[in-house]
Amino acid sequence: DAGITQSPRHKVTETGTPVTLRCHQTENHRYMYWYRQDPGHGLRLIHYSYGVKDTDKGEVSDGYSVSRSKTEDFLLTLESATSSQTSVYFCAISDPGGGSSYEQYFGPGTRLTVT
């Protein structure tokens, strides 16, 4: 298994509070991603990073920000949590280029409930 951990694994928070989720990898992969998974919507990309301090928006980035100050860590922040952000959040990593394959490896997920 790829060395990807997410913390916390479960969190309950109140509407309006800021929340930060952490993804940590030990694979030295260049790309890191944050997805959310919801019934009926599948997996949707929130933000991704292609290097330290290099990030870009995904499909559903409103209300989320990210930071990557080190190769191994990618943080997802919900600036002011809303009930619509209740979801399961997955981090993924990949290391495309140089003839290597492009698959993404996923972390175990964080279940976030906003009350």
Add this chain to the structure above:
Amino acid sequence: SQELEQSPQSLIVQEGKNLTINCTSSKTLYGLYWYKQKYGEGLIFLMMLQKGGEEKSHEKITAKLDEKKQQSSLHITASQPSHAGIYLCGAAPGGYQKVTFGTGTKLQVIP
């Protein structure tokens, strides 16, 4: 944006039976990923198809890519309870870093 539709949405099969899951794209497929997700866990990469007509196998799971139909099929032979889970296809039309996923097919295998 590219949309991926999976069919069926859910499937219940008897152990030992064969089954097929389809993934149809609204746009040209340049690469197609298949992942499996066990309930409450992260996704596990199964295989990636890059060229039209390409076929790959992973244990008893075979996937094919039909570029003309903009479709990929995943076939499981002699299903086992260990095959149960959610199967998701993904495609990356805008570059390999931005993958769009289908909504998944939930598979149950009855012993």
